[in-house]
Structures are given as C-alpha cells and as structure tokens.
Amino acid sequence: MKKLLVMVLVFSLFVTMGIFANGKQESTKPAEAQTVEVLHWWTSGGEAKALNVLKNMLEKQGVKWIDAPVAGGGGGQAMTVLRARVTAGDPPAAVQMLGYDITDWAKMGVLANLNDVALKGNWDAVIPTAIKKFSKYNGVWIAAPVNVHSTNWVWANKKIMDDLGIAVPKTWDEYIAALDKVKASGKIALAAGGQPWQTATIFDGVVLSTGGPEFYKKAFIELDPKALGSDTMLKAFKRMEKLRTYVDDNFSGRDWNLATAMVIEGQAAFQMMGDWAKGEFFNAGKVAGKDFIAFRTPGTQGSVTFNSDQFVMFKVNKDKRAAQKLLAQDILSPKFQIAFNLVKGSVPARTDVSDAKFTIIGKKAMKDLAEANKNGTLLGSMAHGHAAPAAVKNAVYDVVSGNFNGQYDAKQAVKELVKAVAASKD
Numbered sequence: 001m002k003k004l005l006v007m008v009l010v011f012s013l014f015v016t017m018g019i020f021a022n023g024k025q026e027s028t029k030p031a032e033a034q035t036v037e038v039l040h041w042w043t044s045g046g047e048a049k050a051l052n053v054l055k056n057m058l059e060k061q062g063v064k065w066i067d068a069p070v071a072g073g074g075g076g077q078a079m080t081v082l083r084a085r086v087t088a089g090d091p092p093a094a095v096q097m098l099g100y101d102i103t104d105w106a107k108m109g110v111l112a113n114l115n116d117v118a119l120k121g122n123w124d125a126v127i128p129t130a131i132k133k134f135s136k137y138n139g140v141w142i143a144a145p146v147n148v149h150s151t152n153w154v155w156a157n158k159k160i161m162d163d164l165g166i167a168v169p170k171t172w173d174e175y176i177a178a179l180d181k182v183k184a185s186g187k188i189a190l191a192a193g194g195q196p197w198q199t200a201t202i203f204d205g206v207v208l209s210t211g212g213p214e215f216y217k218k219a220f221i222e223l224d225p226k227a228l229g230s231d232t233m234l235k236a237f238k239r240m241e242k243l244r245t246y247v248d249d250n251f252s253g254r255d256w257n258l259a260t261a262m263v264i265e266g267q268a269a270f271q272m273m274g275d276w277a278k279g280e281f282f283n284a285g286k287v288a289g290k291d292f293i294a295f296r297t298p299g300t301q302g303s304v305t306f307n308s309d310q311f312v313m314f315k316v317n318k319d320k321r322a323a324q325k326l327l328a329q330d331i332l333s334p335k336f337q338i339a340f341n342l343v344k345g346s347v348p349a350r351t352d353v354s355d356a357k358f359t360i361i362g363k364k365a366m367k368d369l370a371e372a373n374k375n376g377t378l379l380g381s382m383a384h385g386h387a388a389p390a391a392v393k394n395a396v397y398d399v400v401s402g403n404f405n406g407q408y409d410a411k412q413a414v415k416e417l418v419k420a421v422a423a424s425k426d
C-alpha cells in the first residue's frame, strides 16, 4: 500500500512538472549548451579520481557537470537523499544506482528511455546478461552500466605477508591460520569498518565460501527459508564470529577506505572488501603485486559475487535530455570503460574491451568474470543490491550486523535471518 502511495505521489509530481507532457519533444538546446546534475556516493580518494574521468570527458564535450555527492559507502545515504529529492519534485538528471534499486525506480515509470542510445551503441551485444537484468526493464534500457565490481576479495599488505612467511591462503582453514599468525605478531590481522553494509560485504564471501555457489543461490537469490535456516548458515555465522576476533577495538563506524588505508600503511594485514579497495591502493601510489596483493575469499575461487554501478537518467525537463543521452553514450564508450575502470578498481561492463592495460589483479578479475558468467557462478552480491530487493538486503544487514556486534550469537542469528527475510519479502 505504502509503495502504491509513493508511486501515485511521484507520478503526480512528474505530471505537474510537465515531464510527461511533451515526452517525445527533444530539447531545442544542444547537449553542449546544457548541464547535467549527477547524484552519486563516490567520495573516497580513489572513487573521486575515477569519477573525474567521466566529469572531464563530459566537460570536454561542453556539458556542464553539476556534482551532487552524498558520502556514505555502499550508497545507502545516497538513496535516502534521492527519495527525498524525488518526493520534493526535484530529481537529479543522473543518479548512480545498483541492481534492484534500478528495477524499483523503473517500476515507478520515472526513468528515461535510453533505447536510442543503446541501439546506436550496440549495448545488447556487449553487456553480459547478468548486468542487463538490471539495466533493462520490460525490454527498455533504463540504465547505463559503468563497470562490474566483485565483493569476494581479500586485500593484503604484501610486506606483512612476506615478513611472516604467509603464502596466499586457498582454503578457509589456511586463511584462519594466516590471521592467527598476524594477530600473534602484534599487527591488526583484519581491518574492517563496523558499518552494516561493510559487514554484509564480508558476509557475501563467507556464505559463498561456507556453502558454495548453489547454497548462495538458494539462500540469497531464491531466499529459500530452509537454506537461510540451515546448519550451513549457522556455520557461516560462526565464521563471522571468528573473524570478529581479528578486528581492532576501534572498528565500529570506521569508513571502508580508512580500513583500506590501514592495510596500505601496514597497520593491518588484510581487508575483506569489494575491488573498489584497489582504487585506494592505486590512489596511494601502491603497485599491485609489489606493495599489495588480492586473492579471492578463500573457498570462493571459481565464483564471483558481483555488483555493477549504473547510471539512470530521471525524466527531467526537456532542456536536459540531450546532455543525459550524451552522458549515457560516454559511459558505454570503450575509451571511457577502460580509462574509468583502470582507476576505479572494477572491470568494464562491456565484454569487448581488451584487458591489456589492466594490472594482474584487473586481468584476473576480467577472466574470473568471463568464467563465472560461462559456468553459472556469477552471483549477484546480496550486500550491494544484486541478489534481492532493498528490503531484503536491509533485513540481512540488520541480522549480520547484530551478530557481528555481539547482539546475538550464531544460533539466534540464523533464527533472526529466517524471520527478517520472510518479513521483508513483499
């Protein structure tokens, strides 16, 4: 009922703004004479540097970029600001968005149709099916995919590993032994930030490592209550409790990029985070393979828990449409897809660009993505809105966070998870 009310409200606001009145009539002003306001949450060093690639590209074409950053990793705060702005009848022209959030906004009929740009750019042929599932709604392109990130990574300070004679752990037990070795040396074994989205990002990999891709699909994509309430899920929560013993006392509330900085500076050995962390290492002038390495969360090799950053264009006044279409066109250009992803730490959303310029980690990420796509082990990240809609994602956030912060033990967490997910499904 609430959703219907919001939809009616949004629709009526758009009608009063004349958004639908001349839906077909294109703007009289050329793109280069227009502005485009972009709402996003890319505010860390590496993220901002990557975003500048897009900003500079657009401004070179004469379009004025109006920046609307909303700090807060994972985008939760950005989506809250977006809802407020749309309700106030003032949607930004372009918004960074993830997975099921795109689908939810598309259902409300407020996203611009990008089919003409997509046809010209042959998007259907070059974007993987798993991404297209979110970029299109009822056959219409309503989002431009920028990249593909993945969350089942561990980022490591190479000097600490070398000094302690730690080899890249392949199994969960080897990983725990490595964490124990670092902890015994007096260094912080695991750098983490206690924000729910970060804990849930770790949980993506722990569930995948504990139960494998089929279990992950059953639990997080099919939301099967038996899988969610299983002994396998109990084991995953117990592993989270074990990981909790390796973080420092000040982890609570720490921003993700500050945790990455602890690994960069050698205060901590490992961070379990999506590959946007790579952008922080690059931004600090670190070299992959020399200063840092990355390996798949032990036990998840062969699978990828992914999330793709996309930009949607809201239906705003016609004097912004040409700039919106130029933005969408730029985002999918091979030149941008390479230049941006080299800085961001993700891989291109397009499957037809060369990996030549990417580092060893980037090359591995592109290879892993292609293999997982082929083998059916390319799995939407629960933590970043690609496994289930926002209500379910937020229910998982609450339970995982409650367990990690000691509110309830693993056994209780499993019960809470089954209850919370059941209650969140609409």
Ligand code: GAL
Pocket: 041, 042, 047, 072, 073, 074, 075, 098, 149, 256, 274, 276, 307, 308, 309, 384
């Ligand atoms: C993810 C997003 C990444 C990065 C990360 C940390 O949701 O896809 O691009 O921004 O959050 O904020």
